[in-house]
Amino acid sequence: MTTTLVLPLPAVRGRLTAGAPLAPLVWFKAGGAAEWLFEPADVEDLSAFLAALDPAVPVMPLGLGSNLIVRDGGVPGVVVRLGKPFAVVERLDATTLKCGGGASGILVSSTARDAGIGGVEFLRSIPGTVGGFVRMNGGAYGREVKDVLVEAEVVLRSGERVTLSNADLGYTYRHSNLPDGAVVVSATFRGQPAEPAAIQAEMDRIAAAREASQPLRTKTGGSTFRNPPGEKAWALVDAAGCRGLTLGGAQVSEKHTNFLINTGTATSAEIEALGEEVRKRVKSKSGVELEWEIQRVGVTR
Structure with a gap:
Protein backbone atom coordinates (compact mmCIF):
# COMPACT_ATOMS: atom_id res chain seq x y z
CA MET A 1 0.00 0.00 0.00
CA THR A 2 1.42 3.38 -0.92
CA THR A 3 1.88 6.02 1.72
CA THR A 4 -0.53 8.91 1.17
CA LEU A 5 -0.47 10.85 4.43
CA VAL A 6 0.94 14.34 4.13
CA LEU A 7 4.23 14.78 5.95
CA PRO A 8 5.36 15.83 8.41
CA LEU A 9 3.35 13.84 10.91
CA PRO A 10 3.41 15.05 14.52
CA ALA A 11 6.72 14.54 16.32
CA VAL A 12 6.83 11.54 18.66
CA ARG A 13 9.13 10.08 21.31
CA GLY A 14 8.09 6.53 20.45
CA ARG A 15 8.48 4.81 17.09
CA LEU A 16 6.65 5.76 13.90
CA THR A 17 7.11 3.45 10.90
CA ALA A 18 5.83 3.94 7.36
CA GLY A 19 4.49 0.95 5.43
CA ALA A 20 4.88 -1.43 8.36
CA PRO A 21 3.91 -5.05 7.54
CA LEU A 22 1.10 -6.21 9.81
CA ALA A 23 1.05 -9.92 8.92
CA PRO A 24 3.84 -10.72 11.42
CA LEU A 25 1.84 -8.95 14.15
CA VAL A 26 -1.46 -10.82 13.74
CA TRP A 27 -2.30 -14.45 14.50
CA PHE A 28 -3.42 -15.31 10.97
CA LYS A 29 0.02 -14.22 9.64
CA ALA A 30 -1.69 -12.74 6.59
CA GLY A 31 -2.65 -9.32 5.31
CA GLY A 32 -1.15 -6.05 4.18
CA ALA A 33 0.76 -3.19 5.77
CA ALA A 34 -0.14 -0.25 7.96
CA GLU A 35 0.23 3.08 6.22
CA TRP A 36 1.85 4.15 9.46
CA LEU A 37 2.50 2.14 12.63
CA PHE A 38 2.87 4.15 15.84
CA GLU A 39 4.30 2.60 19.00
CA PRO A 40 4.06 5.34 21.65
CA ALA A 41 6.61 5.80 24.41
CA ASP A 42 3.90 6.44 27.02
CA VAL A 43 0.40 7.84 27.47
CA GLU A 44 1.57 11.44 27.09
CA ASP A 45 3.27 10.60 23.79
CA LEU A 46 0.09 8.96 22.48
CA SER A 47 -2.15 11.80 23.64
CA ALA A 48 0.03 14.52 22.11
CA PHE A 49 0.33 12.65 18.82
CA LEU A 50 -3.42 12.14 18.43
CA ALA A 51 -4.15 15.73 19.42
CA ALA A 52 -1.80 17.02 16.70
CA LEU A 53 -2.80 14.49 14.02
CA ASP A 54 -5.18 15.66 11.30
CA PRO A 55 -8.66 14.65 12.55
CA ALA A 56 -9.44 13.18 9.11
CA VAL A 57 -6.73 10.52 9.50
CA PRO A 58 -8.19 7.18 10.70
CA VAL A 59 -6.65 5.56 13.77
CA MET A 60 -6.87 1.87 14.67
CA PRO A 61 -5.55 0.29 17.89
CA LEU A 62 -3.81 -3.09 17.54
CA GLY A 63 -3.25 -5.52 20.40
CA LEU A 64 -1.95 -9.06 19.89
CA GLY A 65 -3.83 -9.32 16.61
CA SER A 66 -5.63 -12.48 17.70
CA ASN A 67 -9.20 -11.59 16.72
CA LEU A 68 -8.42 -9.81 13.49
CA ILE A 69 -8.32 -10.16 9.72
CA VAL A 70 -6.12 -7.48 8.16
CA ARG A 71 -7.16 -7.28 4.52
CA ASP A 72 -4.50 -7.69 1.86
CA GLY A 73 -4.56 -4.04 0.77
CA GLY A 74 -3.45 -2.92 4.22
CA VAL A 75 -4.78 -0.40 6.72
CA PRO A 76 -4.93 3.30 5.84
CA GLY A 77 -4.03 5.95 8.37
CA VAL A 78 -2.31 5.13 11.64
CA VAL A 79 -2.25 1.82 13.49
CA VAL A 80 -1.41 2.27 17.19
CA ARG A 81 0.32 -0.62 18.93
CA LEU A 82 0.93 -0.45 22.67
CA GLY A 83 4.23 -2.05 23.64
CA LYS A 84 6.12 -2.72 26.87
CA GLN A 200 -3.85 -21.60 39.80
CA ALA A 201 -6.00 -24.72 39.75
CA GLU A 202 -8.78 -22.85 37.95
CA MET A 203 -6.28 -21.38 35.48
CA ASP A 204 -4.92 -24.87 34.82
CA ARG A 205 -8.43 -26.21 34.28
CA ILE A 206 -9.21 -23.45 31.79
CA ALA A 207 -5.90 -23.91 29.96
CA ALA A 208 -6.45 -27.66 29.65
CA ALA A 209 -10.01 -27.24 28.39
CA ARG A 210 -8.85 -24.72 25.81
CA GLU A 211 -5.98 -26.92 24.65
CA ALA A 212 -8.32 -29.89 24.26
CA SER A 213 -10.99 -28.08 22.26
CA GLN A 214 -9.27 -25.35 20.21
CA PRO A 215 -6.64 -25.41 17.42
CA LEU A 216 -4.16 -23.34 19.41
CA ARG A 217 -1.04 -24.39 17.54
CA THR A 218 -2.22 -23.10 14.18
CA LYS A 219 -2.41 -19.73 12.44
CA THR A 220 -5.91 -18.80 13.48
CA GLY A 221 -7.92 -15.82 14.69
CA GLY A 222 -9.89 -17.24 17.59
CA SER A 223 -13.68 -17.53 17.56
CA THR A 224 -14.88 -16.49 14.12
CA PHE A 225 -18.60 -15.95 14.67
CA ARG A 226 -20.66 -14.73 17.60
CA ASN A 227 -22.93 -17.25 19.27
CA PRO A 228 -26.51 -16.47 18.21
CA PRO A 229 -29.05 -16.25 21.05
CA GLY A 230 -29.69 -19.76 22.35
CA GLU A 231 -27.30 -21.33 19.83
CA LYS A 232 -23.64 -22.30 19.51
CA ALA A 233 -21.94 -21.03 16.37
CA TRP A 234 -19.70 -24.08 16.10
CA ALA A 235 -22.68 -26.45 16.14
CA LEU A 236 -24.44 -24.53 13.37
CA VAL A 237 -21.26 -24.55 11.27
CA ASP A 238 -20.84 -28.27 11.85
CA ALA A 239 -24.47 -29.02 10.99
CA ALA A 240 -24.03 -27.13 7.72
CA GLY A 241 -21.26 -29.56 6.74
CA CYS A 242 -18.42 -27.05 6.96
CA ARG A 243 -15.98 -28.94 9.19
CA GLY A 244 -12.67 -29.06 7.29
CA LEU A 245 -14.01 -26.93 4.41
CA THR A 246 -11.19 -25.23 2.47
CA LEU A 247 -10.78 -22.28 0.15
CA GLY A 248 -7.27 -21.77 -1.15
CA GLY A 249 -4.99 -21.84 1.87
CA ALA A 250 -7.83 -21.21 4.34
CA GLN A 251 -9.65 -23.96 6.22
CA VAL A 252 -12.44 -24.41 8.74
CA SER A 253 -10.78 -26.16 11.67
CA GLU A 254 -11.62 -29.83 12.04
CA LYS A 255 -10.95 -29.54 15.78
CA HIS A 256 -13.28 -26.59 16.44
CA THR A 257 -15.55 -25.45 13.63
CA ASN A 258 -15.85 -21.85 14.85
CA PHE A 259 -12.15 -21.36 14.07
CA LEU A 260 -10.70 -20.55 10.66
CA ILE A 261 -7.10 -21.54 9.92
CA ASN A 262 -4.37 -20.31 7.62
CA THR A 263 -2.79 -23.61 6.58
CA GLY A 264 0.32 -21.74 5.47
CA THR A 265 -0.35 -19.90 2.23
CA ALA A 266 -3.76 -18.25 2.75
CA THR A 267 -4.37 -14.66 1.83
CA SER A 268 -6.69 -12.60 3.99
CA ALA A 269 -9.10 -12.52 1.04
CA GLU A 270 -9.28 -16.34 1.12
CA ILE A 271 -9.82 -16.40 4.89
CA GLU A 272 -12.60 -13.83 4.71
CA ALA A 273 -14.21 -15.46 1.66
CA LEU A 274 -14.22 -18.82 3.46
CA GLY A 275 -15.97 -17.18 6.40
CA GLU A 276 -18.59 -15.74 4.07
CA GLU A 277 -19.10 -19.14 2.45
CA VAL A 278 -19.65 -20.64 5.92
CA ARG A 279 -22.19 -17.91 6.71
CA LYS A 280 -23.99 -18.67 3.43
CA ARG A 281 -24.15 -22.42 4.11
CA VAL A 282 -25.32 -21.96 7.71
CA LYS A 283 -28.05 -19.57 6.56
CA SER A 284 -29.18 -22.08 3.94
CA LYS A 285 -29.15 -25.02 6.37
CA SER A 286 -30.58 -23.51 9.56
CA GLY A 287 -31.92 -20.09 8.64
CA VAL A 288 -29.55 -18.47 11.15
CA GLU A 289 -27.44 -15.57 9.93
CA LEU A 290 -24.09 -15.76 11.73
CA GLU A 291 -22.42 -12.49 12.68
CA TRP A 292 -18.66 -12.06 12.50
CA GLU A 293 -16.90 -11.87 15.85
CA ILE A 294 -13.47 -11.48 14.25
CA GLN A 295 -12.82 -7.90 13.23
CA ARG A 296 -12.06 -7.35 9.54
CA VAL A 297 -10.14 -4.17 8.82
CA GLY A 298 -8.34 -2.46 5.98
CA VAL A 299 -8.88 -2.48 2.23
CA THR A 300 -9.01 -5.28 -0.30
CA ARG A 301 -6.21 -5.49 -2.84
Missing part, protein backbone atom coordinates in the same frame (compact mmCIF):
# COMPACT_ATOMS: atom_id res chain seq x y z
CA PRO A 85 5.42 0.67 28.48
CA PHE A 86 1.73 -0.31 28.51
CA ALA A 87 2.18 -3.93 29.61
CA VAL A 88 2.39 -3.29 33.36
CA VAL A 89 0.00 -4.78 35.94
CA GLU A 90 -0.03 -3.48 39.51
CA ARG A 91 -2.05 -4.33 42.61
CA LEU A 92 -4.01 -1.37 44.02
CA ASP A 93 -5.54 -3.11 47.03
CA ALA A 94 -6.62 -6.56 48.25
CA THR A 95 -9.03 -7.12 45.35
CA THR A 96 -8.10 -4.60 42.65
CA LEU A 97 -5.57 -4.50 39.80
CA LYS A 98 -4.64 -1.67 37.45
CA CYS A 99 -3.61 -3.14 34.11
CA GLY A 100 -1.93 -1.45 31.16
CA GLY A 101 -3.74 -1.58 27.85
CA GLY A 102 -0.94 -3.65 26.34
CA ALA A 103 -0.91 -6.29 29.10
CA SER A 104 -1.83 -9.84 28.08
CA GLY A 105 -4.54 -11.93 29.69
CA ILE A 106 -1.90 -14.34 30.95
CA LEU A 107 -0.01 -11.51 32.69
CA VAL A 108 -3.19 -10.15 34.29
CA SER A 109 -4.36 -13.52 35.58
CA SER A 110 -0.91 -14.52 36.82
CA THR A 111 -0.47 -11.23 38.68
CA ALA A 112 -3.93 -11.67 40.20
CA ARG A 113 -2.98 -15.18 41.33
CA ASP A 114 0.18 -13.94 43.03
CA ALA A 115 -1.84 -11.22 44.77
CA GLY A 116 -4.57 -13.64 45.92
CA ILE A 117 -7.22 -12.01 43.73
CA GLY A 118 -9.77 -14.41 42.22
CA GLY A 119 -12.36 -13.82 39.55
CA VAL A 120 -10.15 -12.90 36.61
CA GLU A 121 -8.88 -16.41 35.83
CA PHE A 122 -10.93 -16.44 32.62
CA LEU A 123 -8.62 -13.83 31.10
CA ARG A 124 -5.98 -16.57 31.01
CA SER A 125 -7.86 -18.14 28.12
CA ILE A 126 -8.36 -15.05 25.94
CA PRO A 127 -5.52 -14.46 23.47
CA GLY A 128 -5.35 -10.70 23.55
CA THR A 129 -4.53 -7.58 25.50
CA VAL A 130 -6.43 -5.51 28.03
CA GLY A 131 -7.29 -2.88 25.42
CA GLY A 132 -9.03 -5.46 23.26
CA PHE A 133 -10.74 -7.07 26.24
CA VAL A 134 -12.24 -3.74 27.24
CA ARG A 135 -13.31 -2.82 23.71
CA MET A 136 -14.96 -6.16 22.90
CA ASN A 137 -16.20 -7.17 26.37
CA GLY A 138 -13.96 -10.21 26.10
CA GLY A 139 -15.21 -13.32 27.82
CA ALA A 140 -14.82 -17.05 28.24
CA TYR A 141 -15.90 -19.86 30.54
CA GLY A 142 -18.92 -18.03 31.91
CA ARG A 143 -17.29 -14.68 32.70
CA GLU A 144 -16.95 -11.38 30.81
CA VAL A 145 -14.96 -8.20 31.27
CA LYS A 146 -18.14 -6.40 32.32
CA ASP A 147 -18.18 -8.65 35.42
CA VAL A 148 -14.81 -7.37 36.67
CA LEU A 149 -14.17 -3.94 35.11
CA VAL A 150 -14.33 -0.91 37.38
CA GLU A 151 -13.13 1.72 34.92
CA ALA A 152 -10.88 2.24 31.91
CA GLU A 153 -8.53 5.07 31.05
CA VAL A 154 -8.87 5.97 27.39
CA VAL A 155 -7.20 8.37 24.96
CA LEU A 156 -9.84 9.58 22.52
CA ARG A 157 -9.13 10.21 18.85
CA SER A 158 -8.90 13.91 19.73
CA GLY A 159 -6.04 13.18 22.14
CA GLU A 160 -8.20 13.87 25.19
CA ARG A 161 -7.65 11.53 28.13
CA VAL A 162 -10.84 10.36 29.82
CA THR A 163 -11.85 7.77 32.38
CA LEU A 164 -14.88 5.66 31.50
CA SER A 165 -16.82 3.62 34.04
CA ASN A 166 -18.24 0.17 33.40
CA ALA A 167 -21.65 1.78 32.87
CA ASP A 168 -20.24 4.34 30.43
CA LEU A 169 -19.09 1.52 28.16
CA GLY A 170 -22.63 0.15 27.72
CA TYR A 171 -21.54 -3.47 27.55
CA THR A 172 -23.49 -6.12 25.68
CA TYR A 173 -22.33 -9.46 24.25
CA ARG A 174 -18.90 -8.86 22.62
CA HIS A 175 -19.61 -5.14 22.27
CA SER A 176 -18.98 -1.82 23.99
CA ASN A 177 -19.73 1.82 23.24
CA LEU A 178 -16.05 2.75 23.09
CA PRO A 179 -15.71 5.45 20.42
CA ASP A 180 -13.96 4.73 17.13
CA GLY A 181 -10.28 5.62 17.18
CA ALA A 182 -10.13 5.58 20.99
CA VAL A 183 -7.21 3.71 22.58
CA VAL A 184 -7.58 1.97 25.95
CA VAL A 185 -4.38 2.70 27.88
CA SER A 186 -5.33 1.05 31.18
CA ALA A 187 -8.16 -0.73 32.96
CA THR A 188 -8.97 -1.37 36.60
CA PHE A 189 -10.32 -4.83 37.39
CA ARG A 190 -11.83 -5.94 40.70
CA GLY A 191 -12.08 -9.56 41.83
CA GLN A 192 -12.40 -11.14 45.25
CA PRO A 193 -9.99 -12.66 47.78
CA ALA A 194 -8.94 -16.19 46.94
CA GLU A 195 -6.14 -18.61 47.66
CA PRO A 196 -3.36 -18.54 45.04
CA ALA A 197 -3.41 -22.34 44.82
CA ALA A 198 -7.13 -22.34 44.04
CA ILE A 199 -6.64 -19.62 41.43
Whole structure:
Protein backbone atom coordinates (compact mmCIF):
# COMPACT_ATOMS: atom_id res chain seq x y z
CA MET A 1 0.00 0.00 0.00
CA THR A 2 1.42 3.38 -0.92
CA THR A 3 1.88 6.02 1.72
CA THR A 4 -0.53 8.91 1.17
CA LEU A 5 -0.47 10.85 4.43
CA VAL A 6 0.94 14.34 4.13
CA LEU A 7 4.23 14.78 5.95
CA PRO A 8 5.36 15.83 8.41
CA LEU A 9 3.35 13.84 10.91
CA PRO A 10 3.41 15.05 14.52
CA ALA A 11 6.72 14.54 16.32
CA VAL A 12 6.83 11.54 18.66
CA ARG A 13 9.13 10.08 21.31
CA GLY A 14 8.09 6.53 20.45
CA ARG A 15 8.48 4.81 17.09
CA LEU A 16 6.65 5.76 13.90
CA THR A 17 7.11 3.45 10.90
CA ALA A 18 5.83 3.94 7.36
CA GLY A 19 4.49 0.95 5.43
CA ALA A 20 4.88 -1.43 8.36
CA PRO A 21 3.91 -5.05 7.54
CA LEU A 22 1.10 -6.21 9.81
CA ALA A 23 1.05 -9.92 8.92
CA PRO A 24 3.84 -10.72 11.42
CA LEU A 25 1.84 -8.95 14.15
CA VAL A 26 -1.46 -10.82 13.74
CA TRP A 27 -2.30 -14.45 14.50
CA PHE A 28 -3.42 -15.31 10.97
CA LYS A 29 0.02 -14.22 9.64
CA ALA A 30 -1.69 -12.74 6.59
CA GLY A 31 -2.65 -9.32 5.31
CA GLY A 32 -1.15 -6.05 4.18
CA ALA A 33 0.76 -3.19 5.77
CA ALA A 34 -0.14 -0.25 7.96
CA GLU A 35 0.23 3.08 6.22
CA TRP A 36 1.85 4.15 9.46
CA LEU A 37 2.50 2.14 12.63
CA PHE A 38 2.87 4.15 15.84
CA GLU A 39 4.30 2.60 19.00
CA PRO A 40 4.06 5.34 21.65
CA ALA A 41 6.61 5.80 24.41
CA ASP A 42 3.90 6.44 27.02
CA VAL A 43 0.40 7.84 27.47
CA GLU A 44 1.57 11.44 27.09
CA ASP A 45 3.27 10.60 23.79
CA LEU A 46 0.09 8.96 22.48
CA SER A 47 -2.15 11.80 23.64
CA ALA A 48 0.03 14.52 22.11
CA PHE A 49 0.33 12.65 18.82
CA LEU A 50 -3.42 12.14 18.43
CA ALA A 51 -4.15 15.73 19.42
CA ALA A 52 -1.80 17.02 16.70
CA LEU A 53 -2.80 14.49 14.02
CA ASP A 54 -5.18 15.66 11.30
CA PRO A 55 -8.66 14.65 12.55
CA ALA A 56 -9.44 13.18 9.11
CA VAL A 57 -6.73 10.52 9.50
CA PRO A 58 -8.19 7.18 10.70
CA VAL A 59 -6.65 5.56 13.77
CA MET A 60 -6.87 1.87 14.67
CA PRO A 61 -5.55 0.29 17.89
CA LEU A 62 -3.81 -3.09 17.54
CA GLY A 63 -3.25 -5.52 20.40
CA LEU A 64 -1.95 -9.06 19.89
CA GLY A 65 -3.83 -9.32 16.61
CA SER A 66 -5.63 -12.48 17.70
CA ASN A 67 -9.20 -11.59 16.72
CA LEU A 68 -8.42 -9.81 13.49
CA ILE A 69 -8.32 -10.16 9.72
CA VAL A 70 -6.12 -7.48 8.16
CA ARG A 71 -7.16 -7.28 4.52
CA ASP A 72 -4.50 -7.69 1.86
CA GLY A 73 -4.56 -4.04 0.77
CA GLY A 74 -3.45 -2.92 4.22
CA VAL A 75 -4.78 -0.40 6.72
CA PRO A 76 -4.93 3.30 5.84
CA GLY A 77 -4.03 5.95 8.37
CA VAL A 78 -2.31 5.13 11.64
CA VAL A 79 -2.25 1.82 13.49
CA VAL A 80 -1.41 2.27 17.19
CA ARG A 81 0.32 -0.62 18.93
CA LEU A 82 0.93 -0.45 22.67
CA GLY A 83 4.23 -2.05 23.64
CA LYS A 84 6.12 -2.72 26.87
CA PRO A 85 5.42 0.67 28.48
CA PHE A 86 1.73 -0.31 28.51
CA ALA A 87 2.18 -3.93 29.61
CA VAL A 88 2.39 -3.29 33.36
CA VAL A 89 0.00 -4.78 35.94
CA GLU A 90 -0.03 -3.48 39.51
CA ARG A 91 -2.05 -4.33 42.61
CA LEU A 92 -4.01 -1.37 44.02
CA ASP A 93 -5.54 -3.11 47.03
CA ALA A 94 -6.62 -6.56 48.25
CA THR A 95 -9.03 -7.12 45.35
CA THR A 96 -8.10 -4.60 42.65
CA LEU A 97 -5.57 -4.50 39.80
CA LYS A 98 -4.64 -1.67 37.45
CA CYS A 99 -3.61 -3.14 34.11
CA GLY A 100 -1.93 -1.45 31.16
CA GLY A 101 -3.74 -1.58 27.85
CA GLY A 102 -0.94 -3.65 26.34
CA ALA A 103 -0.91 -6.29 29.10
CA SER A 104 -1.83 -9.84 28.08
CA GLY A 105 -4.54 -11.93 29.69
CA ILE A 106 -1.90 -14.34 30.95
CA LEU A 107 -0.01 -11.51 32.69
CA VAL A 108 -3.19 -10.15 34.29
CA SER A 109 -4.36 -13.52 35.58
CA SER A 110 -0.91 -14.52 36.82
CA THR A 111 -0.47 -11.23 38.68
CA ALA A 112 -3.93 -11.67 40.20
CA ARG A 113 -2.98 -15.18 41.33
CA ASP A 114 0.18 -13.94 43.03
CA ALA A 115 -1.84 -11.22 44.77
CA GLY A 116 -4.57 -13.64 45.92
CA ILE A 117 -7.22 -12.01 43.73
CA GLY A 118 -9.77 -14.41 42.22
CA GLY A 119 -12.36 -13.82 39.55
CA VAL A 120 -10.15 -12.90 36.61
CA GLU A 121 -8.88 -16.41 35.83
CA PHE A 122 -10.93 -16.44 32.62
CA LEU A 123 -8.62 -13.83 31.10
CA ARG A 124 -5.98 -16.57 31.01
CA SER A 125 -7.86 -18.14 28.12
CA ILE A 126 -8.36 -15.05 25.94
CA PRO A 127 -5.52 -14.46 23.47
CA GLY A 128 -5.35 -10.70 23.55
CA THR A 129 -4.53 -7.58 25.50
CA VAL A 130 -6.43 -5.51 28.03
CA GLY A 131 -7.29 -2.88 25.42
CA GLY A 132 -9.03 -5.46 23.26
CA PHE A 133 -10.74 -7.07 26.24
CA VAL A 134 -12.24 -3.74 27.24
CA ARG A 135 -13.31 -2.82 23.71
CA MET A 136 -14.96 -6.16 22.90
CA ASN A 137 -16.20 -7.17 26.37
CA GLY A 138 -13.96 -10.21 26.10
CA GLY A 139 -15.21 -13.32 27.82
CA ALA A 140 -14.82 -17.05 28.24
CA TYR A 141 -15.90 -19.86 30.54
CA GLY A 142 -18.92 -18.03 31.91
CA ARG A 143 -17.29 -14.68 32.70
CA GLU A 144 -16.95 -11.38 30.81
CA VAL A 145 -14.96 -8.20 31.27
CA LYS A 146 -18.14 -6.40 32.32
CA ASP A 147 -18.18 -8.65 35.42
CA VAL A 148 -14.81 -7.37 36.67
CA LEU A 149 -14.17 -3.94 35.11
CA VAL A 150 -14.33 -0.91 37.38
CA GLU A 151 -13.13 1.72 34.92
CA ALA A 152 -10.88 2.24 31.91
CA GLU A 153 -8.53 5.07 31.05
CA VAL A 154 -8.87 5.97 27.39
CA VAL A 155 -7.20 8.37 24.96
CA LEU A 156 -9.84 9.58 22.52
CA ARG A 157 -9.13 10.21 18.85
CA SER A 158 -8.90 13.91 19.73
CA GLY A 159 -6.04 13.18 22.14
CA GLU A 160 -8.20 13.87 25.19
CA ARG A 161 -7.65 11.53 28.13
CA VAL A 162 -10.84 10.36 29.82
CA THR A 163 -11.85 7.77 32.38
CA LEU A 164 -14.88 5.66 31.50
CA SER A 165 -16.82 3.62 34.04
CA ASN A 166 -18.24 0.17 33.40
CA ALA A 167 -21.65 1.78 32.87
CA ASP A 168 -20.24 4.34 30.43
CA LEU A 169 -19.09 1.52 28.16
CA GLY A 170 -22.63 0.15 27.72
CA TYR A 171 -21.54 -3.47 27.55
CA THR A 172 -23.49 -6.12 25.68
CA TYR A 173 -22.33 -9.46 24.25
CA ARG A 174 -18.90 -8.86 22.62
CA HIS A 175 -19.61 -5.14 22.27
CA SER A 176 -18.98 -1.82 23.99
CA ASN A 177 -19.73 1.82 23.24
CA LEU A 178 -16.05 2.75 23.09
CA PRO A 179 -15.71 5.45 20.42
CA ASP A 180 -13.96 4.73 17.13
CA GLY A 181 -10.28 5.62 17.18
CA ALA A 182 -10.13 5.58 20.99
CA VAL A 183 -7.21 3.71 22.58
CA VAL A 184 -7.58 1.97 25.95
CA VAL A 185 -4.38 2.70 27.88
CA SER A 186 -5.33 1.05 31.18
CA ALA A 187 -8.16 -0.73 32.96
CA THR A 188 -8.97 -1.37 36.60
CA PHE A 189 -10.32 -4.83 37.39
CA ARG A 190 -11.83 -5.94 40.70
CA GLY A 191 -12.08 -9.56 41.83
CA GLN A 192 -12.40 -11.14 45.25
CA PRO A 193 -9.99 -12.66 47.78
CA ALA A 194 -8.94 -16.19 46.94
CA GLU A 195 -6.14 -18.61 47.66
CA PRO A 196 -3.36 -18.54 45.04
CA ALA A 197 -3.41 -22.34 44.82
CA ALA A 198 -7.13 -22.34 44.04
CA ILE A 199 -6.64 -19.62 41.43
CA GLN A 200 -3.85 -21.60 39.80
CA ALA A 201 -6.00 -24.72 39.75
CA GLU A 202 -8.78 -22.85 37.95
CA MET A 203 -6.28 -21.38 35.48
CA ASP A 204 -4.92 -24.87 34.82
CA ARG A 205 -8.43 -26.21 34.28
CA ILE A 206 -9.21 -23.45 31.79
CA ALA A 207 -5.90 -23.91 29.96
CA ALA A 208 -6.45 -27.66 29.65
CA ALA A 209 -10.01 -27.24 28.39
CA ARG A 210 -8.85 -24.72 25.81
CA GLU A 211 -5.98 -26.92 24.65
CA ALA A 212 -8.32 -29.89 24.26
CA SER A 213 -10.99 -28.08 22.26
CA GLN A 214 -9.27 -25.35 20.21
CA PRO A 215 -6.64 -25.41 17.42
CA LEU A 216 -4.16 -23.34 19.41
CA ARG A 217 -1.04 -24.39 17.54
CA THR A 218 -2.22 -23.10 14.18
CA LYS A 219 -2.41 -19.73 12.44
CA THR A 220 -5.91 -18.80 13.48
CA GLY A 221 -7.92 -15.82 14.69
CA GLY A 222 -9.89 -17.24 17.59
CA SER A 223 -13.68 -17.53 17.56
CA THR A 224 -14.88 -16.49 14.12
CA PHE A 225 -18.60 -15.95 14.67
CA ARG A 226 -20.66 -14.73 17.60
CA ASN A 227 -22.93 -17.25 19.27
CA PRO A 228 -26.51 -16.47 18.21
CA PRO A 229 -29.05 -16.25 21.05
CA GLY A 230 -29.69 -19.76 22.35
CA GLU A 231 -27.30 -21.33 19.83
CA LYS A 232 -23.64 -22.30 19.51
CA ALA A 233 -21.94 -21.03 16.37
CA TRP A 234 -19.70 -24.08 16.10
CA ALA A 235 -22.68 -26.45 16.14
CA LEU A 236 -24.44 -24.53 13.37
CA VAL A 237 -21.26 -24.55 11.27
CA ASP A 238 -20.84 -28.27 11.85
CA ALA A 239 -24.47 -29.02 10.99
CA ALA A 240 -24.03 -27.13 7.72
CA GLY A 241 -21.26 -29.56 6.74
CA CYS A 242 -18.42 -27.05 6.96
CA ARG A 243 -15.98 -28.94 9.19
CA GLY A 244 -12.67 -29.06 7.29
CA LEU A 245 -14.01 -26.93 4.41
CA THR A 246 -11.19 -25.23 2.47
CA LEU A 247 -10.78 -22.28 0.15
CA GLY A 248 -7.27 -21.77 -1.15
CA GLY A 249 -4.99 -21.84 1.87
CA ALA A 250 -7.83 -21.21 4.34
CA GLN A 251 -9.65 -23.96 6.22
CA VAL A 252 -12.44 -24.41 8.74
CA SER A 253 -10.78 -26.16 11.67
CA GLU A 254 -11.62 -29.83 12.04
CA LYS A 255 -10.95 -29.54 15.78
CA HIS A 256 -13.28 -26.59 16.44
CA THR A 257 -15.55 -25.45 13.63
CA ASN A 258 -15.85 -21.85 14.85
CA PHE A 259 -12.15 -21.36 14.07
CA LEU A 260 -10.70 -20.55 10.66
CA ILE A 261 -7.10 -21.54 9.92
CA ASN A 262 -4.37 -20.31 7.62
CA THR A 263 -2.79 -23.61 6.58
CA GLY A 264 0.32 -21.74 5.47
CA THR A 265 -0.35 -19.90 2.23
CA ALA A 266 -3.76 -18.25 2.75
CA THR A 267 -4.37 -14.66 1.83
CA SER A 268 -6.69 -12.60 3.99
CA ALA A 269 -9.10 -12.52 1.04
CA GLU A 270 -9.28 -16.34 1.12
CA ILE A 271 -9.82 -16.40 4.89
CA GLU A 272 -12.60 -13.83 4.71
CA ALA A 273 -14.21 -15.46 1.66
CA LEU A 274 -14.22 -18.82 3.46
CA GLY A 275 -15.97 -17.18 6.40
CA GLU A 276 -18.59 -15.74 4.07
CA GLU A 277 -19.10 -19.14 2.45
CA VAL A 278 -19.65 -20.64 5.92
CA ARG A 279 -22.19 -17.91 6.71
CA LYS A 280 -23.99 -18.67 3.43
CA ARG A 281 -24.15 -22.42 4.11
CA VAL A 282 -25.32 -21.96 7.71
CA LYS A 283 -28.05 -19.57 6.56
CA SER A 284 -29.18 -22.08 3.94
CA LYS A 285 -29.15 -25.02 6.37
CA SER A 286 -30.58 -23.51 9.56
CA GLY A 287 -31.92 -20.09 8.64
CA VAL A 288 -29.55 -18.47 11.15
CA GLU A 289 -27.44 -15.57 9.93
CA LEU A 290 -24.09 -15.76 11.73
CA GLU A 291 -22.42 -12.49 12.68
CA TRP A 292 -18.66 -12.06 12.50
CA GLU A 293 -16.90 -11.87 15.85
CA ILE A 294 -13.47 -11.48 14.25
CA GLN A 295 -12.82 -7.90 13.23
CA ARG A 296 -12.06 -7.35 9.54
CA VAL A 297 -10.14 -4.17 8.82
CA GLY A 298 -8.34 -2.46 5.98
CA VAL A 299 -8.88 -2.48 2.23
CA THR A 300 -9.01 -5.28 -0.30
CA ARG A 301 -6.21 -5.49 -2.84
